[in-house]
Amino acid sequence: MDAKGARGSARSGTPNRVPAQRKPAARSASRTTTRPTPRSTTRPAAQRSARAAGRPASQQRGGRRPPPPPARRPKLGHPQRRARAMFIGVCFVLSLFAVQLLRLQALDASAMAEQALGSRLTTVPVSAARGEIVDRSGVVLATSLERYNVTVDQTTVQLYKKYERDPVTGKKHEVTLGIAGAAAALAPVLGMDVATVEAKLTGTRRFAYITKGVTPEVWRKVDALGVTGIYPERTTQRSYPADGVGASVVGFVGKDNTPLAGLELKLNKLLTGTPGSQTYERDPQGRHIPTGDIAQKAAVPGSTVQLTLDRDLQWKAEQALAAKVKETGALSGTVVVMSVDGRILALANAPTFDPNVPAQSKPANLSNRALSEVYEPGSTSKVMTAAAALEEGVVTPSTPFEVPGEIHRAGKVFHDSHAHAVEALTFAGVLAKSSNVGTIMAGEKLAPTTMYSYLNKFGIGQPSGLAFPGESRGILAQPQDWSGSQRYTVLFGQGLSVNAVQAAGVYQTIANDGVRVQPELVAGTVDANGTLKPAAAPKQTRVVSAKTAATLRRMLEGVVSKDGTAPEAKIAGYRVAGKTGTAQRFDPTCGCYRGYTGSFIGMAPADDPQLVVAVTLQRPVRGYFGGTVAAPVFKDVMTYALQKMQIPPTGSKSPTIRLTPKDR
Known part of the structure; x- marks a missing residue:
């Protein structure tokens, strides 16, 4: 068919036949697998005309839809590219860790160290010794003795542990004794009954008193027990070594060194010193680390007051x-x-x-x-x-x-x-x-x-x-x-x-x-x-x-x-x-x-x-x-x-005193 005839056939809507040799089977199969199946062209004419009416003129030419674009084949990843991507990702993560480590160790090292140290530090007050009261020759009428208040952190005492030796194997093993064990260990040393001590150890308070005013010797025994959460509070106890001589003048103080009478009350500002403090490290169980003393502010004792009394x-x-x-x-x-x-x-x-035990006297006898x-x-x-x-x-x-x-x-x-x-x-x-x-x-x-x-x-x-x-x-x-x-x-x-x-x-x-x-x-x-x-x-x-x-x-x-x-x-x-x-x-x-x-x-x-x-x-x-x-x-x-006072007689005689007018 000549060209004219071919064009005429296209316009008339008669499909042209394609010779078999121009459509190889292999290629046809390939295309069949990669392209979607074209829609059927055997739709009714009225339906085709209605759809064509809504399309632009360029799409209405020839009387059918243009074929869809070919689908893009998925590309398989290259092994070298994948390895490079993974390597870059790992390097990025490691660089973040390196930057953080550099910040912690170099830039923020002191701040972090202080923060860590602060979590281990504790500061306790150190009471100042009350000034002495002495007589005109320096003989002591009132002084202060070193004493300790025994305190407890109730949240850590329950962690009290002790190493015991197995009687069979002979090996040491850790035994948690807790509050009951701590009370049993402390009571005889403090001279208290176990139930009372256990009640004082039980609770959630970080600071509480077990007893007050124990001697240094007693505190050393308490400290040697190694009970978790037990701490000393250094204080003083007023003592009157003259067996009460001058008590009505010197006066006395209460249990917390609060002046209650006499010169102890009048001269309180002079006798009261300036408290100090002690800061030290504690281990995770709350125990004092012996070598962990960080700072100590010495307490300044009160003034010594000298009286005119002999x-x-x-x-x-x-x-x-x-x-x-x-x-x-x-x-x-x-x-x-x-x-x-x-x-x-x-x-x-x-x-x-x-004055050492004023409560044993009648109130009327406590005044001067x-x-x-x-x-x-x-x-x-x-x-x-x-x-x-x-x-x-x-x-x-x-x-x-x-x-x-x-x-x-x-x-x-x-x-x-x-x-x-x-x-x-x-x-x-x-x-x-x-x-x-x-x-x-x-x-x-x-x-x-x-x-x-x-x-x-x-x-x-x-x-x-x-x-x-x-x-x-x-x-x-x-x-x-x-x-x-x-x-x-x-x-x-x-x-x-x-x-x-x-x-x-x-x-x-x-x-x-x-x-x-x-x-x-x-x-x-x-x-x-x-x-x-x-x-x-x-x-x-x-x-x-x-x-x-x-x-x-x-x-x-x-x-x-x-x-x-x-x-x-x-x-x-x-x-x-x-x-x-x-x-x-x-x-x-x-x-x-x-x-x-x-x-x-x-x-x-x-x-x-x-x-x-x-x-x-x-x-x-x-x-x-x-x-x-x-x-x-x-x-x-x-x-x-x-x-x-070594006052000698004058040696003179008393004059004659005329008591009556007749006396000479």
């Missing part, structure tokens, strides 16, 4: 006082020993207590009565009336008085301790015989405001300056508030109240030529080199002239003469001046007067005073006059003090 003299005063309190059946008693310049050398109380307890001084207060009258010039030692047994003033009747007829006495005799009536007759020559001024300058109703815990300032009302009778009672020691230190301070003023020195208990602080840093100088107040003080001392020597009220206060070889006191005692339990206060306060040597001793007994029942219950204690304590 330990031996304090002991003597306490012994003499306790014996007399027992002998007379008194409720209590005090002794104050003071140097002429105001330093307190002894401050004794009876009954007292043991010499400062906290006030009382009406009675006749020992007459020395202030005498000093004021002499200083104001209204009387002299030889001024005569006709003294009756009683006197009426302000609607009240005042009388002497003993009934007597009218006596002719000098003012020195009035003082020597402790006449209330004669003292009123001399003292009423002074205006109430004048008398109040002298009482005030002597320190009555004023703080002593010691700032001692629980101290009372006493009672002294303003003169405008005095009642009619009080105008006269203050002249012989009633209607006002003092403590024992204030009463002793009156006589220190007379002994010190009329200058009152604020009393001292603290001499200063001692540094690490043993150097004393003195306390600030005490305040001084001129009360009367040196002439008046000297005159009054000579008058007070008549009190210890055979004609006075306290011959039992005499000391062989020494001149002694002093005054007795016997006052009705106000009892706060009933709000009434019940019993007496017996006292004696004196100085020696009278012509060159060095020491003052004040003795007071509250409500003695076997005798109550100051000259019989207090004067003997004065003699005992003063004699010892003169010898202890």
Whole structure:
């Protein structure tokens, strides 16, 4: 067929035949397997025409769909390419590890090391030793002993293990003992029962106390057990090695070294040191690694405080006082020993207590009565009336008085301790015989405001300056508030109240030529080199002239003469001046007067005073006059003090004291 005929056949839709030789079987088979089977061309004409109408003109040519594109054959992976890809991937992963290792070991090495170390470190506080309290010679009255609190980490103690030897094989093997085993090991060493220890070990707390205040020896035994999670907390325990001497002055502390009384409380800031700390490593079981100490901040102990007290003299005063309190059946008693310049050398109380075990004493005995307890001084207060009258010039030692047994003033009747007829006495005799009536007759020559001024300058109703815990300032009302009778009672020691230190301070003023020195208990602080840093100088107040003080001392020597009220206060070889006191005692339990206060306060040597001793007994029942219950204690304590302080006799003789106008 020619070309024209062929084209005509194509247009007419008649398919052309292809010669067999132009379609080889092999190629046809190949194509058959790689191409999808063409859709059937035997569709109805109407259907073909509808589909053709929706196709572009280029696709409608020839009246059938063009054959689809041949499918792409899948390519098989090349072995070398696959090996290269795997090698690159492995190198990439290894490079990531290398970079991370470089960061950890080179760039972040110190930070990571610190983080790892921090997980093993623990820091515990180290308590500072409390400063010592020593007497004037350095004898220790209070100190701190090394102690340990035993603590537990309850989360790790259950891991407690121990190696035991098999009785058959002889080999060691690990046995977990846990809390029960730890309690059984610790209890006998700590002196506790197993159940109590086990209860303290059980829980989830990282820190808890098992017991407190064990000795270093006990802690070493605990540490040797190797119980997991058991740690020491170093602390101190207050100790008073002087067997309670000066307890009412020194005071005491609680179980946690909390000051509760006395100078321990007053001087707490000085005595308290600065705590330190200790940082060390622990193993995974929480045990202290012996060689793992990292840092230690040393604790700074508190200051050592030196007192003015003399330990031996304090002991003597306490012994003499306790014996007399027992002998007379008194409720209590005090002794104050003071140097002429105001330093307190002894401050004794009876009954007292043991500061090592204060809980075993009655609460009433834990205070310092010499400062906290006030009382009406009675006749020992007459020395202030005498000093004021002499200083104001209204009387002299030889001024005569006709003294009756009683006197009426302000609607009240005042009388002497003993009934007597009218006596002719000098003012020195009035003082020597402790006449209330004669003292009123001399003292009423002074205006109430004048008398109040002298009482005030002597320190009555004023703080002593010691700032001692629980101290009372006493009672002294303003003169405008005095009642009619009080105008006269203050002249012989009633209607006002003092403590024992204030009463002793009156006589220190007379002994010190009329200058009152604020009393001292603290001499200063001692540094690490043993150097004393003195306390600030005490305040001084001129009360009367040196002439008046000297005159009054000579008058007070008549009190210890055979004609006075306290011959039992005499000391062989020494001149002694002093005054007795016997006052009705106000009892706060009933709000009434019940019993007496017996006292004696004196100085020696009278012509060159060095020491003052004040003795007071509250409500003695076997005798109550100051000259019989207090004067003997004065003699005992003063004699010892003169010898202890190595004060020799002056060698001079006591002057003749005119007690009556007839005396020459």
